[in-house]
Amino acid sequence: MKKTSFTLVFLLISYFSFAQFAGMMRGQQAEALPEGFKPSSTNTFLALYPAVNAQTRQAVFKVVAPTANTVQVDLCNKKYDMTKDDKGVWTCMSDPQVVGFHYYAILIDGVAVMDRNTKAFFGSNWMSSGIEIPEGPEGDYYRFDKNIPHGQVRSIYYWSELNGMERHINVYVPAEYEQQSDKSYPVLYLVHGWGEDENGWANQGHMANIMDGLIASGKAVPMIVVMPSGDIQTNPELRQAQGDISQIYVQDLLPYIDQQFRTKTDKQNRAMAGLSRGGFQTCMTVSANLDKFGWMGTFSGFFVRGDNSLETAFNGLFKDPSEFKRQIRLLYISTGTEENTPKAQVVALKAKGIDNIVYSESQGTAHEWLSWRRALNEFAQLVFK
Amino acid sequence: MKKTSFTLVFLLISYFSFAQFAGMMRGQQAEALPEGFKPSSTNTFLALYPAVNAQTRQAVFKVVAPTANTVQVDLCNKKYDMTKDDKGVWTCMSDPQVVGFHYYAILIDGVAVMDRNTKAFFGSNWMSSGIEIPEGPEGDYYRFDKNIPHGQVRSIYYWSELNGMERHINVYVPAEYEQQSDKSYPVLYLVHGWGEDENGWANQGHMANIMDGLIASGKAVPMIVVMPSGDIQTNPELRQAQGDISQIYVQDLLPYIDQQFRTKTDKQNRAMAGLSRGGFQTCMTVSANLDKFGWMGTFSGFFVRGDNSLETAFNGLFKDPSEFKRQIRLLYISTGTEENTPKAQVVALKAKGIDNIVYSESQGTAHEWLSWRRALNEFAQLVFK
Numbered sequence: 155m156k157k158t159s160f161t162l163v164f165l166l167i168s169y170f171s172f173a174q175f176a177g178m179m180r181g182q183q184a185e186a187l188p189e190g191f192k193p194s195s196t197n198t199f200l201a202l203y204p205a206v207n208a209q210t211r212q213a214v215f216k217v218v219a220p221t222a223n224t225v226q227v228d229l230c231n232k233k234y235d236m237t238k239d240d241k242g243v244w245t246c247m248s249d250p251q252v253v254g255f256h257y258y259a260i261l262i263d264g265v266a267v268m269d270r271n272t273k274a275f276f277g278s279n280w281m282s283s284g285i286e287i288p289e290g291p292e293g294d295y296y297r298f299d300k301n302i303p304h305g306q307v308r309s310i311y312y313w314s315e316l317n318g319m320e321r322h323i324n325v326y327v328p329a330e331y332e333q334q335s336d337k338s339y340p341v342l343y344l345v346h347g348w349g350e351d352e353n354g355w356a357n358q359g360h361m362a363n364i365m366d367g368l369i370a371s372g373k374a375v376p377m378i379v380v381m382p383s384g385d386i387q388t389n390p391e392l393r394q395a396q397g398d399i400s401q402i403y404v405q406d407l408l409p410y411i412d413q414q415f416r417t418k419t420d421k422q423n424r425a426m427a428g429l430s431r432g433g434f435q436t437c438m439t440v441s442a443n444l445d446k447f448g449w450m451g452t453f454s455g456f457f458v459r460g461d462n463s464l465e466t467a468f469n470g471l472f473k474d475p476s477e478f479k480r481q482i483r484l485l486y487i488s489t490g491t492e493e494n495t496p497k498a499q500v501v502a503l504k505a506k507g508i509d510n511i512v513y514s515e516s517q518g519t520a521h522e523w524l525s526w527r528r529a530l531n532e533f534a535q536l537v538f539k
Numbered sequence: 540m541k542k543t544s545f546t547l548v549f550l551l552i553s554y555f556s557f558a559q560f561a562g563m564m565r566g567q568q569a570e571a572l573p574e575g576f577k578p579s580s581t582n583t584f585l586a587l588y589p590a591v592n593a594q595t596r597q598a599v600f601k602v603v604a605p606t607a608n609t610v611q612v613d614l615c616n617k618k619y620d621m622t623k624d625d626k627g628v629w630t631c632m633s634d635p636q637v638v639g640f641h642y643y644a645i646l647i648d649g650v651a652v653m654d655r656n657t658k659a660f661f662g663s664n665w666m667s668s669g670i671e672i673p674e675g676p677e678g679d680y681y682r683f684d685k686n687i688p689h690g691q692v693r694s695i696y697y698w699s700e701l702n703g704m705e706r707h708i709n710v711y712v713p714a715e716y717e718q719q720s721d722k723s724y725p726v727l728y729l730v731h732g733w734g735e736d737e738n739g740w741a742n743q744g745h746m747a748n749i750m751d752g753l754i755a756s757g758k759a760v761p762m763i764v765v766m767p768s769g770d771i772q773t774n775p776e777l778r779q780a781q782g783d784i785s786q787i788y789v790q791d792l793l794p795y796i797d798q799q800f801r802t803k804t805d806k807q808n809r810a811m812a813g814l815s816r817g818g819f820q821t822c823m824t825v826s827a828n829l830d831k832f833g834w835m836g837t838f839s840g841f842f843v844r845g846d847n848s849l850e851t852a853f854n855g856l857f858k859d860p861s862e863f864k865r866q867i868r869l870l871y872i873s874t875g876t877e878e879n880t881p882k883a884q885v886v887a888l889k890a891k892g893i894d895n896i897v898y899s900e901s902q903g904t905a906h907e908w909l910s911w912r913r914a915l916n917e918f919a920q921l922v923f924k
Contacts, residue, residue, distance in 0.1 A: 200664055221649030223608075260652075264606030267645075267652035274659030274666040279585055281659040281666065298705045300698040307694040309709075309741070313685040320683045324694075332799065335720050356694070414717065 188214060194272070196255070196284040201271035208288040211250040215260075217269065218243050222262050229258040229285070252492065253289035254524025255358050257282045275358050278349040284358065289524070295367050296360040296527050302370035303329030307356050310414075314406040323407070324356050325415065326379040328369050338416045340377045340423035340538040343403065344530070345384040345432030347455070352383040355530075358523045364531050374534040380411055384432050400439040404446065420448075422483065425537045427451030429526040441468035444481045449537045451486035453529035454521050456496040464502055475507035484536055485511045488529040492520035512536060573599060579657070581640070581669040586656035593673040596635040602645055602654065603628050611646040614670070618646065637877065638674035639909025640743050642667045660743050663734040669743065674909070680752050681745040681912050687755035688714030692741050695799075699791040708792070709741050710800065711764040713754050723801045725762045725808035725923040728788065729915070730769040730817030732840070737768040740915075743908045749916050759919040765796055769817050785824040789831065805833075807868065810922045812836030814911040826853035829866045834922045836871035838914035839906050841881040849887055860892035869921055870896045873914040877905035897921060 187193075191205035191214055203216040215227045215234075220242025227234045229248055236244035257277045259266040268274060274281035298304075308325045331339070344361065346354035355361040361379065368374035384399060412419050424447050428436040433455015440447040458467045465473055472478055485508075489495040500513045514532055516525040572578075576590035576599055588601040600612045600619075605627025612619045614633055621629035642662045644651040653659060659666035683689075690713045696705045716724070729746070731739035740746040746764065753759035769784060797804050809832050813821040818840015825832040843852045850858055857863055870893075874880040885898045899917055901910040 198661075198665065217650075219650040223648065262647040262650045262652065263608065265602075265604040265647045267647065267655070268659075268666065270652070270665045272666075274653075276583075280583065280655045281653065281657075298696055300705065304696060309692040309694060311683055311689060311747075320685065362696075 192288075195286045195288070196272050196275070198271065198273055203271055204269070204285050206285065206287055208290060211253060211287050213248045213251065213285055213287065214245065215248070215269070216243055216245050216271075217260055217262075219262060224261075224263055226261040227258060228261055228266060230256055233261065251285075251287045252519055252522065252524070253287045253293075254519060254522055254527070255284055255286050256522060257284055259283060273357075276349075276351045276353060277358070295531055296363050298363055299367060299370075302366055304366050305329045305331065305362055305369075307362050312407075312410050314402055316402055316406050321383060321402075321407075322352055323383070324352055324381040325411070326356075326362055326365060326381070327415070328376040328378075329366065330369075330376055331378075331416075335416075338418045340375065340425070341411060341415075341417050342377055342379045342534070342537065343407075343424075343426040343436075344379050344381050345426070345428030345435055346381070347428075347430030347432055352381050355379075355381045359527055359530065361527075361530060364527060365534060368531070368534050375538045377534075377538060378411075378415055378417060380407070382407055384428065384435050399435065400442055403439055404443050408446065421446055422448045423538060425449035425451070427453065427486070427530075427533055428455060429453040429529070430455045430521065433457070437468040437471065440482070441471035448481075448483050449486075450482060450484075451488075451529070451533040451537075453488045453526045453533075454490060454493060456487045456489075456499060458496070458499050464499065464506070472503060472506065472508060478508055479510050482510065486514070486529075486533045486536060487511060488514040488516060488525070488532070490516045490519040490521060490525035492518065493525075577673075580671045580673070581657050581660070583656060583658055588656055589654070589670050591670065591672055593675060596638060596672050598633045598636065598670055598672065599630065600633070600645075600654070601628055601630050601656075602647075604647060607647050609646075609648055612643060613646055613651060614643040615641055636670075636672045637904055637907065637909070638672045638678075639904060639907055639912070640669055640671050641907060642669055644668060658742075661734075661736045661738060662743075680916055681748050683748055684752060684755075687751055689751050690714045690716065690747055690754075692747050697792075697795050699787055701787055701791050706768060706787070706792075707737055708768070709737055709766040710796070711741075711747055711750060711766070712800070713761040713763075714751065715754075715761055716763075716801075720801075723803045725760065725810070726796060726800075726802050727762055727764045727919070727922065728792075728809075728811040728821075729764050729766050730811070730813030730820055731766070732813075732815030732817050737766050740764075740766045744912055744915065746912075746915060749912060750919060753916070753919050760923045762919070762923060763796075763800055763802060765792070767792055769813065769820050784820065785827055788824055789828050793831065806831055807833045808923060810834035810836070812838065812871070812915075812918055813840055814838040814914070815840045815906065818842070822853045822856065825867070826856035833866075833868050834871075835867060835869070836873075836914070836918040836922075838873045838911045838918075839875060839878060841872045841874075841884060843881070843884050849884065849891070857888060857891065857893060863893055864895050867895065871899070871914075871918045871921060872896060873899040873901060873910070873917070875901045875904040875906060875910035877903065878910075 186202055187205050190207045190209055193202050194204045194206050205214045217225050219225050225236040225244040227246055234246045234248060236246040238244050260269045269283040272283040275284040305326055305328045310323050310325060311320045314321045344355055369376050426436045426440050426447050433452030434457050436450055436452055440450045458464060487496060487500055500511060503511060516528045519525040571587055572590050575592045575594055578587050579589045579591045590599045602610050604610050610621040610629040612631055619631045619633060621631040623629050645654045654668040657668040660669040690711055693710045695708050699706045729740055754761050811821045811825050811832050818837030819842050821835055821837055825835045843849060872881060872885055885896060888896060901913045904910040
């Protein structure tokens with residue numbers, strides 16, 4: 155095998171990239187970006203584009219592709235044609251977007267790929283580009299606050315006997331967890347949506363910043379948050395046999411967490427919530443394990459078709475309102491106003507006498523992460539109280 | 540904004556993808572893959588390709604791109620032309636590869652992009668595709684072992700005053716850390732290479748599996764491993780002023796770690812090591828802070844040009860051999876046999892009387908992650924003893 159003169163290459167690359175980088179950050183950034191635009195917070199550290207405008211809520215994209223015939227951006231169900239300059243750099247500006255996080259793709263001659271400029275976010279079963287349309291002061295709750303203590307997101311692989319494979323989870327512990335070595339904590343199981351994975355809440359959802367802020371301000375009680383993989387990384391034979399992955403959560407994951415962490419193990423100190431498909435999984439899991447969970451939340455994920463099926467849905471969870479209220483302290487249901495809402499079902503449940511429901515609509519957002527950050531921010535203030 | 544009939548779409552997608560997935564896993568996988576090939580361990584859970592052959596060390600790639608004119612794979616400095624079938628699926632088979640992890644790119648009509656089939660790995664300053672050529676039993680040391688206890692990799696954001704921004708680190712704690720609440724641990728600071736980030740050692744390097752195995756077998760002492768961002772995510776003004784990021788490590792990170800974790804804080808219990816540029820940063824940081832570090836390792840990263848400069852390199856670290864040996868318990872230097880080696884410098888150092896060096900060559904590997912997994916596996920057995 156040919157030996158490469160690596161040292162020289164290394165030094166050249168180092169100095170070149172450093173000089174380029176330093177120059178870029180010392181003023182060229184302001185020149186290069188159109189008035190009012192800043193790099194999206196989802197970009198890799200070096201990338202100026204995509205750039206976003208907080209006032210107009212538009213995004214500008216750039217793709218270096220001198221040899222391509224057509225380049226497009228596919229963002230929120232619209233394809234934007236890009237135009238090429240004489241250096242082979244393609245550009246376009248989007249329509250105004252809903253604030254918050256959106257997945258998107260670049261189409262190189264019609265082939266959907268990731269934009270090299272952004273970090274990778276797992277959605278729709280692939281590593282996708284993401285963009286964040288800023289939304290002003292409201293967003294502070296999910297941004298890093300240097301003035302408060304911060305919890306940790308712990309990446310753990312554990313063996314699932316039921317699944318016959320190791321499974322990856324992320325577990326948030328509050329800032330005080332290390333210092334309070336005699337204290338036990340309530341646990342929220344928090345699940346992502348279809349085509350996403352166990353990293354979604356930490357990466358796209360900024361859940362650690364949200365929880366850090368709520369706990370530091372006393373709005374939420376300190377809690378452990380467990381984020382498992384609720385979707386594709388599950389042995390399909392098992393899923394086909396059981397219809398959902400409740401058994402993995404309850405038989406394998408839950409005892410593992412109670413063994414590895416200082417948890418309160420009664421049902422009043424255990425909650426489950428999820429977004430979209432994870433909301434469906436929450437309803438399936440909690441209704442089949444009412445001895446284990448006392449609180450539940452479903453964010454853009456309360457899927458019951460028609461009022462009639464409320465009797466039979468989720469193992470008959472809603473059949474007997476007084477029994478439901480005895481078993482479940484709170485059912486939180488949220489939705490974005492720009493997606494199909496479960497309002498009719500909520501009205502029907504309340505008419506049946508199930509009134510321990512908090513129903514929340516996220517104004518101006520669709521089936522997307524800003525709806526779910528807002529939902530977590532609300533739900534976490536309600537549980538374990 | 541148009542409301543989407545999300546519920547229906549969700550259910551259709553769910554059932555379709557589930558059926559497809561279950562079918563694929565129940566036998567179609569064996570049919571679809573050529574004899575002797577298995578999905579690369581770096582693939583997303585659903586993806587059959589790229590597929591790798593442990594015997595021939597070849598890889599087969601597939602890209603769905605009906606509208607592209609040419610598609611290539613760019614792997615280890617060679618571009619492979621792919622051929623298209625009548626469904627627009629492009630295929631090629633690589634030459635035999637060096638075992639271990641390699642970054643690669645897909646070229647769609649000449650534009651380098653990520654392969655949608657793999658997880659994303661940050662390298663060369665972008666989220667890159669990766670492939671893992673299996674290597675038989677040797678690789679067991681970096682694979683998940685269900686029969687031993689597992690440590691945690693903790694994802695933490697901390698505020699760096701010096702840098703004027705929050706910085707992300709990963710911190711490995713051994714499996715026993717939670718149970719031994721009175722015990723303090725030695726600390727290894729472990730840095731990635733150029734264009735990579737603080738996630739490299741955990742993702743590409745499988746460092747947690749390596750450390751779990753060494754600690755469980757008693758070959759390494761239980762230790763904390765801190766993995767900071769040593770490259771691009773650093774305020775460039777600061778880097779330009781200081782030439783390297785030693786100050787961020789020593790002034791901001793080190794006290795933070797000693798405050799947040801149960802660490803042993805004397806220099807005999809603090810080591811630093813890094814790969815490639817991280818090895819260079821290790822030499823710069825340790826030599827400027829001999830009161831703080833007692834052990835050092837540089838994996839494919841011992842960059843000293845010519846014997847003469849050994850006198851002046853790294854703040855005069857090697858000028859006085861007896862002083863070096865008084866300050867540094869061990870200098871570990873490793874390299875792959877298929878890259879430029881620092882053997883001449885090691886010989887020169889030993890000739891000067893600096894004999895507390897362990898020099899190691901990784902057989903058959905180049906400037907790539909298998910060299911560095913092997914190096915960590917060796918170095919971790921040598922430190923803190």
